[in-house]
Amino acid sequence: MKEIFQEVHRETRVFTHHWFQYLALFIGVDLLIQLIWIPIFRIVTTVVLQAGEIPFVSYQNLVLIIRHHPLVVLALLVELLGLLLVVYGQFALVLLGIQQIRQGQFRIRQLLRTVVHQLASLRPGSLGVLLVYFLLVIPFADLVFRTPLLAKVQIPQFILDYLTRNSLLVTLLALLYALVLVLGIRLIDALPLMICQGQRPRLALATSWRSTGHRQWWPLLARIIVIGVLATAVMVFFYALTVGTQFGADRLLGAGAYYFAVGDLLVIQLGSEFLAAWAGTITVAILFKSLLIDQPNARVKTSRWGRVTIAIALGVVIIVSVIGNALYLSGGWDRRPVTISHRGVADENGVQNTIPALQKTHRLHPNYVEMDVHETKDHQFVVLHDENLAELTGVDKTPHQLTLRQLTRLTARENGHRAKIASFDDYLRAADHLHQHLLVEVKTTPQDSPGMLRRFARRYGTTLVRHHNQVHSLNYRVVKQLRKLDPRLTVLYVQPYNFTYPNTAASGYSMEYSTLTDDFIDLAHLQGKIVYAWTVNDEVVMKQMMYKNVDGVITDNLVELNQAIADYEHQQSYGRRLLNYIMVVPTRAEFAL
Incomplete structure (x- = not known):
C-alpha cells in the first residue's frame, strides 16, 4: 500500500508540471465527443430510421426490423462499427496525448494525424474483438477510460431492482460482476498495447492476459481502488471547501453573494475537470508505465496554433458555463415536475391499484395517480398490474380467465393492508369524486380481444379527456391506435430502455430513469412532447430528474418526492444551490453545454 501512495505522489508531481496541457487534453476530448460525434451519431440514427419508416427501436420490434428491414440493419451495423472506431480514437487521443506531454512534444495536429493513421490501419476483423473488449473493460475501468459514447452499455435500474429481490439471482449477479471485473482487469493492458505499440487486437489481448496471469492482476486492481478512493476524498474536500466558502459569502456579501456564487460554481466545474484530468493521468501513468515512452524532465512545447x-x-467553455451558472443560480432553469404516484400507493400506504389506497394517496396531493388496467374475460376492464392474481390474492388465475364480477369479489393483500379488486369504472368514479387526475396504463396480453382498444376508447375516451387524465402503455400498438381512435387523448409511450430517440405518434414518453438522458428530454421538448421518469424512489435521483427538466416523476415514495421538490425549489441560499448542483450533477462535473 505504501508503494502505491509513493507512486501516486510521484506522478502527481509530474502532473503538476504540465497541468494546463493535461486539462486542455481532457476537456478537448470531452468537447470533441459531446459537441461533434454524439450529435453526428444521433443524426445518422434518426435519418436511417426515418428512411426505413421505423418509429423506434425496442425489444418489441427488434425481430421485425431484422426480418423486414435488412438495409436498415446493415446501416445500423455500419454505424456501430463507426462508433467503435470513434471510441478507439477517443482512447488513443488520451493515451497518446499523455505520452506526448510527458515527452515534451504536445502537438495537436501531430496527435490527430497519429490517431487517424492508427484508425486507418485497423483491420475489419479487429472491430469485433474491440467490441468485446469495450463491453468487458469500460464498466470497470471508467476511472481510466471515460466515454459517454458507451453510456447505454448498462443494465436498467428496474431490472437490477427485480434481480435483487431474489437471493439466488443476487448471488448469480454478484458472481457475474466479479467474473467481468476479473476479465476486465486482466485485459486492461490490451488497448494501450494496441495504441502505444501498434499490436493487433488479438495479440494485444493475449499479451495482456499473459502479463496479468498468476494473480498479477491484483496489484492493478489495488492501484485502481486506491486511486479511486483518493480521488473521491480529494473531490469531497474540494466540494466542502467551495460550498463552505459560498455559505460564508451568503452571510457576508448580501446581494453580491449571487455574483460570488456564479464564480464559485465555475470554480467547482473547472476544479472537477482538473481533478478528473489528474485522476485519469496518474492512473494511466501508473498502470501503463511500462508502455509509455517517458522523458520526465522534458518541457512541453506547444505550437502557436495549438495554444x-x-x-x-x-x-468558450468558460463563457457558456458562466451563462448557464447565472441562469441556474437565479432559478431560470427551475421547472416543477408533476408528481405521479406509482400504482396508486405512496410509501406502502395500501394495496396497489385499489380504491382505499387511492383515497389515502390523494391526501398527499399528487398531480396524477398512475394505475393499471387489464381486460377481463367478459371484455370489461379491471384495475390490476400483474398478469396473474396469485401474488396479491392467492388465486392462480389471469384476468382473462375471470369475469369482472368474479374479479371484484377477490380481496388483495399487500403491505399489511387488504382491499377489494376494483373495476376501472369504480376506480374512475372514485378519482372523479376526489378530483384526482389519473395516468392510466393500458396493459396488454396475447389473450386480449380484437376490439379491446376500440371499446376502451369508446367507453372512456370522453371521460378521460374531460377529467384531464392521461394514458400510457408499453405496447406501441396501443399508443398508435388510441391516438387514432381519439386524437384528444394524451397517450404516452412507456420505454424501459433508451436505445435511441423515437419518432412516434405518442404525446410523450414515460422513460425508465437510469437510461434517460438530457439529449432525449431536449429533443422531446423541441417536438412538444412530455417526458416522465419512472420509477424514481431516491431523493438524489429525484433532483437529478428535476435538473434534467423532466415533466413528471413517477414514484413509490410520494412524500419524499414532495420534499425533494420543495427542497429544490425553495433553496434558502446560493450555498444550498451549489450543494444541490453537486448532489444532482454526476460526480465528474459536466459543463452547461
Missing part, C-alpha cells in the same frame, strides 16, 4: 486552439476552446 490559440486551446485558448479559444477554454474561453
Whole structure:
C-alpha cells in the first residue's frame, strides 16, 4: 500500500508540471465527443430510421426490423462499427496525448494525424474483438477510460431492482460482476498495447492476459481502488471547501453573494475537470508505465496554433458555463415536475391499484395517480398490474380467465393492508369524486380481444379527456391506435430502455430513469412532447430528474418526492444551490453545454 501512495505522489508531481496541457487534453476530448460525434451519431440514427419508416427501436420490434428491414440493419451495423472506431480514437487521443506531454512534444495536429493513421490501419476483423473488449473493460475501468459514447452499455435500474429481490439471482449477479471485473482487469493492458505499440487486437489481448496471469492482476486492481478512493476524498474536500466558502459569502456579501456564487460554481466545474484530468493521468501513468515512452524532465512545447486552439476552446467553455451558472443560480432553469404516484400507493400506504389506497394517496396531493388496467374475460376492464392474481390474492388465475364480477369479489393483500379488486369504472368514479387526475396504463396480453382498444376508447375516451387524465402503455400498438381512435387523448409511450430517440405518434414518453438522458428530454421538448421518469424512489435521483427538466416523476415514495421538490425549489441560499448542483450533477462535473 505504501508503494502505491509513493507512486501516486510521484506522478502527481509530474502532473503538476504540465497541468494546463493535461486539462486542455481532457476537456478537448470531452468537447470533441459531446459537441461533434454524439450529435453526428444521433443524426445518422434518426435519418436511417426515418428512411426505413421505423418509429423506434425496442425489444418489441427488434425481430421485425431484422426480418423486414435488412438495409436498415446493415446501416445500423455500419454505424456501430463507426462508433467503435470513434471510441478507439477517443482512447488513443488520451493515451497518446499523455505520452506526448510527458515527452515534451504536445502537438495537436501531430496527435490527430497519429490517431487517424492508427484508425486507418485497423483491420475489419479487429472491430469485433474491440467490441468485446469495450463491453468487458469500460464498466470497470471508467476511472481510466471515460466515454459517454458507451453510456447505454448498462443494465436498467428496474431490472437490477427485480434481480435483487431474489437471493439466488443476487448471488448469480454478484458472481457475474466479479467474473467481468476479473476479465476486465486482466485485459486492461490490451488497448494501450494496441495504441502505444501498434499490436493487433488479438495479440494485444493475449499479451495482456499473459502479463496479468498468476494473480498479477491484483496489484492493478489495488492501484485502481486506491486511486479511486483518493480521488473521491480529494473531490469531497474540494466540494466542502467551495460550498463552505459560498455559505460564508451568503452571510457576508448580501446581494453580491449571487455574483460570488456564479464564480464559485465555475470554480467547482473547472476544479472537477482538473481533478478528473489528474485522476485519469496518474492512473494511466501508473498502470501503463511500462508502455509509455517517458522523458520526465522534458518541457512541453506547444505550437502557436495549438495554444490559440486551446485558448479559444477554454474561453468558450468558460463563457457558456458562466451563462448557464447565472441562469441556474437565479432559478431560470427551475421547472416543477408533476408528481405521479406509482400504482396508486405512496410509501406502502395500501394495496396497489385499489380504491382505499387511492383515497389515502390523494391526501398527499399528487398531480396524477398512475394505475393499471387489464381486460377481463367478459371484455370489461379491471384495475390490476400483474398478469396473474396469485401474488396479491392467492388465486392462480389471469384476468382473462375471470369475469369482472368474479374479479371484484377477490380481496388483495399487500403491505399489511387488504382491499377489494376494483373495476376501472369504480376506480374512475372514485378519482372523479376526489378530483384526482389519473395516468392510466393500458396493459396488454396475447389473450386480449380484437376490439379491446376500440371499446376502451369508446367507453372512456370522453371521460378521460374531460377529467384531464392521461394514458400510457408499453405496447406501441396501443399508443398508435388510441391516438387514432381519439386524437384528444394524451397517450404516452412507456420505454424501459433508451436505445435511441423515437419518432412516434405518442404525446410523450414515460422513460425508465437510469437510461434517460438530457439529449432525449431536449429533443422531446423541441417536438412538444412530455417526458416522465419512472420509477424514481431516491431523493438524489429525484433532483437529478428535476435538473434534467423532466415533466413528471413517477414514484413509490410520494412524500419524499414532495420534499425533494420543495427542497429544490425553495433553496434558502446560493450555498444550498451549489450543494444541490453537486448532489444532482454526476460526480465528474459536466459543463452547461
